[in-house]
Amino acid sequence: MLLMEKETKSDLSEIQINKLFDIISYAKKNSSFYKKSLKNLNLSKNKFSIDLYKKIPFTTKSDLAKNNESFLAVPISKIADFVTTSGTTGSPISLYLTKKDLKRLSKNECDSLTLMGHTKKDTFQLMTTMDKQFMAGMAYFLGVQELGAGMIRIGPGVPQLQWDSILRYSPTTLIAVPSFIITLLDYAKENNINYKSTSIKSIVCIGESIRDENLNYNKLGKRILENWNINIYSTYASTEMGAAFSECTAQKGCHLNEDLLFLEVLKEDDSNALNGEYGEIVITTLNVEGTPLIRYRTGDIAKIYRDKCECGRASPRLGPIMGRKNQMIKFRGTTLYPKAIFDLLDNYKTISCYKVIIKKDELNNDNITLLLDEKIANSNILNEIKQMCKSSLRVIPNFEFIEINKLRGMVYKKHMRKPEKIKFIT
Ligand SMILES: [Zn+2]
Numbered sequence: 001m002l003l004m005e006k007e008t009k010s011d012l013s014e015i016q017i018n019k020l021f022d023i024i025s026y027a028k029k030n031s032s033f034y035k036k037s038l039k040n041l042n043l044s045k046n047k048f049s050i051d052l053y054k055k056i057p058f059t060t061k062s063d064l065a066k067n068n069e070s071f072l073a074v075p076i077s078k079i080a081d082f083v084t085t086s087g088t089t090g091s092p093i094s095l096y097l098t099k100k101d102l103k104r105l106s107k108n109e110c111d112s113l114t115l116m117g118h119t120k121k122d123t124f125q126l127m128t129t130m131d132k133q134f135m136a137g138m139a140y141f142l143g144v145q146e147l148g149a150g151m152i153r154i155g156p157g158v159p160q161l162q163w164d165s166i167l168r169y170s171p172t173t174l175i176a177v178p179s180f181i182i183t184l185l186d187y188a189k190e191n192n193i194n195y196k197s198t199s200i201k202s203i204v205c206i207g208e209s210i211r212d213e214n215l216n217y218n219k220l221g222k223r224i225l226e227n228w229n230i231n232i233y234s235t236y237a238s239t240e241m242g243a244a245f246s247e248c249t250a251q252k253g254c255h256l257n258e259d260l261l262f263l264e265v266l267k268e269d270d271s272n273a274l275n276g277e278y279g280e281i282v283i284t285t286l287n288v289e290g291t292p293l294i295r296y297r298t299g300d301i302a303k304i305y306r307d308k309c310e311c312g313r314a315s316p317r318l319g320p321i322m323g324r325k326n327q328m329i330k331f332r333g334t335t336l337y338p339k340a341i342f343d344l345l346d347n348y349k350t351i352s353c354y355k356v357i358i359k360k361d362e363l364n365n366d367n368i369t370l371l372l373d374e375k376i377a378n379s380n381i382l383n384e385i386k387q388m389c390k391s392s393l394r395v396i397p398n399f400e401f402i403e404i405n406k407l408r409g410m411v412y413k414k415h416m417r418k419p420e421k422i423k424f425i426t
Contacts (some may be wrong), residue, residue, distance in 0.1 A: 085239035109143020120148035159187035170199035253317030368397035
């Protein structure tokens with residue numbers, strides 16, 4: 001009951017409602033896509049409510065891909081920066097940012113870095129791309145300027161150059177894709193670089209998750225921390241949102257920036273996910289000028305935490321992204337996502353390769369089969385894995401065992417850029 005009251009209250013926050021009203025009326029007036037899709041929406045400021053908001057149709061990724069240019073809400077001459085996102089459907093999606101949108105972006109990253117405890121005294125080293133129309137690198141550059149701190153723009157890759165810069169300029173914080181940090185540490189070990197005593201105090205991790213569904217560090221997070229006595233922070237962001245969810249110093253999920261986004265986390269029936277429940281992340285971008293998005297379905301699934309954070313902030317937090325909406329697995333009455341299975345198996349050093357097969361039965365239920373190395377079939381680890389599945393996934397899947405080289409062939413396919421760790425068979 002308490003939770004419901006809290007939810008209603010936060011849903012009805014006047015400032016949020018006003019911001020929502022402003023962006024919806026702006027989009028309806030200025031973007032030809034919303035002019036059409038919100039044609040029948042009767043908007044008046046004193047009658048606008050969360051109930052009315054909930055009646056507004058969703059915007060999907062495919063809407064944005066198919067009608068890309070019609071989302072633009074200003075004349076093209078007002079665009080300051082053209083960004084693209086690879087999207088999941090193949091063709092790249094363009095997002096158009098005005099000067100004001102770039103300011104919004106710098107506020108976002110500045111807020112995000114501040115949440116993690118960074119100040120203007122920090123020096124940052126950027127290990128992601130600034131060009132090629134990517135948003136993240138530029139966003140962090142702007143945010144660091146807004147914070148009043150300094151930035152060393154090395155860009156991705158080139159471990160030697162990264163270490164040269166760390167040793168020369170003594171940055172305190174790295175902004176990086178976490179799996180690259182593993183490469184960086186391996187390089188330091190091979191080349192006798194004293195990585196254990198450097199100026200680095202923290203890493204802002206982008207693009208990949210360092211936590212599991214219970215907010216503990218996953219294999220990647222653990223591997224970094226085993227080697228390095230520093231703080232690592234999670235973020236969740238997308239080009240479409242033009243904003244990031246970021247961990248605070250309490251590190252109990254990534255906080256929503258309520259000035260920049262309105263968040264819904266929706267269950268399968270489109271009702272609100274409650275505290276600790278999974279749902280799809282649906283956002284409305286607040287205060288955006290170039291490409292506003294209303295009730296945009298990201299397709300990303302995460303847990304929402306609505307209770308007050310240990311840091312004292314009341315803004316909702318998200319857990320790590322567990323997968324895409326279409327990857328939801330329903331197995332023996334339980335709902336789970338591929339990442340939970342991957343995180344579990346990744347914890348076993350003896351398991352170097354695995355494949356998860358999801359097969360639908362006649363009743364539309366999923367069957368999970370884990371394909372493992374045949375050597376595991378008669379080992380003690382198998383029982384351990386089964387116990388872990390029971391306690392952590394709440395179900396025990398089926399197991400099949402295959403000769404390791406055959407299994408590798410099924411996972412690392414020549415024509416695919418990424419290993420195929422999961423296959424859905426319908
Ligand atoms: Zn917090």
